[in-house]
Amino acid sequence: MKQPKVTVVDVAHAAGVSKSTVSLVLQGSSLVNETTRAKVGAVIRELGYVYNRSAANLRQSKSKIVGIVVNDLTNSFFAELAVGMDMVVQSAGYIQFMANSAENPDRQAEVIASMREHGMAGLILSPARGTTSADLRPLVDSGIPVVLVARNVPGLKVSSVVSDGHAGAAAAVRHLIELGHRRIAFLGGFNDTAVFDERMRGFRDALVEAGLDASDELVISSAPSRAGGVAAVERLLSMADRPTAALCFNDAVAFGACDGLRSARIEPGVDFGVIGFDDVIEAKTAVPALTTVSVDPQGMGRRAAQLLLKQINSGDFEPEALVASVRLVVRESCGAAQRMKREAVTA
C-alpha cells in the first residue's frame, strides 16, 4: 500500500537518461529532444511519479503558494470573498493556504506565521478586529506582498481592496430623503473601526448636503450584530424628536432593528424606513425584504487576488488602494413599495 515514493532519479534511471534531462522535461524545456521527452513522459506516468514542489522551491525560492486569512468564514459575505479569491488563485496555477481567524488577532498571527514558515509567496488578509499595524509589520518588511481586503489597518502601507462605504451610505441616505424622510439615524457598529467611520461620514455628508440635521445624537453605535441592532433601536425609540428612518451599519444590525421596531408595534417598511449594508444572502428573503447597499464580495475577492498576483510577479511594487463600487438595492424595508402604492391610489 505505501509506495516508496519515486523521484526524478528513479524516473531518470528507468528511462535511461540523467536526472537533469528529466528535470528539463518537467519544466517543458525546448532543449530536450522530442523522442526523449515522450520516453520520459511515458515513464513518469508508468511509475506514478509525483513532482515534489517543496524540493524545487528550495532551489529556486519562488513558491506558487499564497495565503488567505479571513476573519469569519461562517459569514456569507466573507465566504463569497474567499470564493472569489479561490477562483483567480486557482486559475493562475497557485494554491492557497486558507484559514479562519475567527476575529481573533492571536490566532491570526499564528496562522500567518505558520504560512510564512511554509513559504507563501504573498498574503491576502481580511483582518480580524483589533489587528494593529505592528502585527503585520515584520511580514510586510520582509518584502512579501500583502493585500488587505474588506477592512483596512490604519498606519500600514500595504495594498488594499475595500468597498466604497462612503458612497454607499450617502446613496442610501439620499434615497430615504427622496422618500420624504427628514430625520434619519445611523444605527449600530463599533465607532472605533475604519469601516464604521467611513459609512458614518457618508451618512452625515448626505444629510448636510440636503440641509438636514446631522447632529451626534443621530448616530447610535452598538455591536454590529442582530442583538446590537435591537439595542440601538431601543435607544432610538426613546429619543424626544424621534427619527422616521435609519441607515444601519450592516444587515445584521438592520435585522435587529426590524425586530426591535416590531416589538414596539412599529412596522418596518411601513411606519419606519430601514436600510442595511452588505446585502447578505438573507436580505432578499427576509420579511420585509431588506433594502441594502450591495457590495459584490466575490468580485472584491477576485480583484484582491489579481492585485496580489500582480505584485508577486513584479519583483518590486508600490502599494495600491482599490475601491470597489457599490450599489443600492431597493426592496421593501425602506418603504419605497409603500410609497408607490400610495401614489397609485392618489393618481
Add this chain to the structure above:
Amino acid sequence: MKQPKVTVVDVAHAAGVSKSTVSLVLQGSSLVNETTRAKVGAVIRELGYVYNRSAANLRQSKSKIVGIVVNDLTNSFFAELAVGMDMVVQSAGYIQFMANSAENPDRQAEVIASMREHGMAGLILSPARGTTSADLRPLVDSGIPVVLVARNVPGLKVSSVVSDGHAGAAAAVRHLIELGHRRIAFLGGFNDTAVFDERMRGFRDALVEAGLDASDELVISSAPSRAGGVAAVERLLSMADRPTAALCFNDAVAFGACDGLRSARIEPGVDFGVIGFDDVIEAKTAVPALTTVSVDPQGMGRRAAQLLLKQINSGDFEPEALVASVRLVVRESCGAAQRMKREAVTA
C-alpha cells in the same frame, strides 16, 4: 526592503555555534545546554529568522499540511463544515490548503494534484458531484490518508463522516404522521446520488412502518435548488390524490416548495406541511420558519479533521465510517404550531 533571507547557518554563525546546534534548539531538544539555547534564541529573534519548513520536510518527509477541498463554499452548510475542520487542524499545529471545487470534478482533480505536489499529509474531501472512485484511487493507493465528508463516493475504501440521512428523514416523516398527515411526498434532489438515496429510503421506511402508501409516484426528484423545489411542487399539485405534506431533499428545495405552494394560494405551514433538511442559517428566520433536520456541520467538520489527524499520526490505519447523528428541529412550516393552536381552542 527585501531582506536576504537568513538561514540556520547565518544564525549559527552569529551565535558562534554550529548549524547542528541551532537545529537542535529549533526542535527544542533537551540535549542542548541552557545557556546556548538562550543565546541561540536571542540571535534568532534578533536576526528575524524564519524557519523553512519545506526544507525540513524534504529531509524528514512528514509535513504538517493537510488538504481540504469543499464542493461549494458559498453554501453555508459547507462553510460551517470547513470552519469546524479549520478549528481542529489549526489547534493541532497543522495548516491547510483549502480550495473550492465549485462542484466541478476536473477542478477538484487539479487542486488535489497540486496539493499532492506540495506535500500534504492527508486530505479531507467533500466531493464534487460526479466524483468517481477512479478519480481518487491513485491518491488513496499512495498511502495518503483521505477522509470523505458529507458525501460518500461509492466503491472507494476510505474513511468517511456523513450525517445519518436515513434516521433524519424517518424522524421527519414520523413527525408529519403524528401531525395527522396520511399522504406524504418526498421532493427534490437528483436521484442518482447516494445522499438522495439514503434520505429517500428513510422517508419510505417510515411510511411503510406506519402502514402508509410509499409508492414511487410520491417521490418527485428535481434539482436540489430553490428552483427545483418550485418545479417539484408543481408536479405534486397536479397529482390526482394530492399529498398534504412533503419532506424535501434539502432546505433550498423546501424554500422553493413554499414559493410554489404560495403561488397556488396554498399556505405552507397552514394548509400544507413542509419539512427541509440541513438547517441552513436562513431556516430559522424564513417565513414560515422552516421545520428541518439539523446536522451540526461544524461538529461534522471537527470529527472529520480529528479522524484525519489520527490516521496521519498512526502510520497504518483502517478506514473508518462515522455517522453523525441528526435531530429534527420543529418550527412552523410543518404545521405543528397550527395544531397546537387548534388543540388549545378545543381544550
Add this chain to the structure above:
DNA sequence: CTTGAAATTTGGAACGATCTAAATTACCAG
C-alpha cells in the same frame, strides 16, 4: 572523412533543513 556549429545531454554543486556518528568538553572520583 573532417570539422565546427548546433542540438542534446549530463555531472555535480547548490537550496535549508535534519540526523547519525563521532568529536569535544565538562565533571568527578581516585
Add this chain to the structure above:
DNA sequence: CTGGTAATTTAGATCGTTCCAAATTTCAAG
C-alpha cells in the same frame, strides 16, 4: 593529575529538485 563517563557540540551526508558549465552527439558542408 588522570581516566572515565556524562553532557554538549559538530562535521558531513542526505532529502528531491534546479541550474551552470561542460561534455557528448548530431549533422551538414567542405
